[in-house]
Amino acid sequence: MSHYKKIVITGASTGLGKQLAMEFAKRDHAEIWLIARSQDKLDAVVGEIASWGGIGHAIPCDVTQLDDLEIACEKIWTESGGVDLVVANAGWSGNMRYPGEKNWSIARTVVDLNLRGSILTLEYFAQKMIGEEIKGHLVGVSSVAGFRGLPKSTVYSATKAGLISYLEALRISVSAYGILVTDIRPGFVKTPLTDANHFPMPFILELEDAGNRMYRAIINQRKRFTFPKRMAFVGTILRNLPNFLFDWIGAKAAQPFNKGKFGN
């Protein structure tokens, strides 16, 4: 049980965002504003939240449309009278290979969603919390993929690395106002996002397990949370590999992707 009662989650119609919403509904009977594009899926999540004793609000919005995102955030702030937890979770991996005809449009969406959308969501609520002296909690969902530039995840890795840096800087910037910042860095989790992957995904977790771990990391006010532990270990090794070794291993790992072995 936690003290979080009014919560915003982006990317809450499926996967990790939806699962996290369920955790807060079940355990805290929280009131949750759910952002994603699919109204029908959001309505279903609102129904599930009600069945657990929480209150859900569907906020259909494409986070890559920054004007629409601002309107959605304003609506939430007005309706809620102030929230105490914001989770910028919406994201897409946008599998890429080289050459790839769709790379330009994939890159644009991945940057707009994972980086611009996440940063602007958190910036909006950070300003509001500071202005109204709310000692809230801001959470970003980055990834182990942000630890190093990964083949097939070129732009995805870059956006997650950017988000990791942003969350670190944000934490330092807002701590004087009593606002907490958590960076959640999942390894592989079974969700619609990873269902699209046709390559080996070591240590992959079930969604319920991952949602529960994320919930506990948030209520325990972790600054950084990389999970599962075995993936955190791999990530640490990757991050500390000398450049020449990483380049060599990376080139070997990229070959099957570029030959189309794992699909696009």
Ligand SMILES: NC(=O)c1ccc[n+]([C@@H]2O[C@H](COP(=O)([O-])OP(=O)(O)OC[C@H]3O[C@@H](n4cnc5c(N)ncnc54)[C@H](OP(=O)(O)O)[C@@H]3O)[C@@H](O)[C@H]2O)c1
């Ligand atoms: N699953 C993993 O293994 C894994 C690992 C590391 C990090 N992550 C990160 O965890 C987060 C959640 O991923 P997931 O695996 O749960 O993926 P998911 O099941 O595909 O969920 C993505 C969510 O984002 C929403 N979304 C997508 N595009 C959007 C847009 N333009 N505007 C608003 N919402 C949008 C989707 O809803 P609509 O389609 O209805 O808009 C959905 O609710 C992502 O940031 C991802 O990078 C996941």
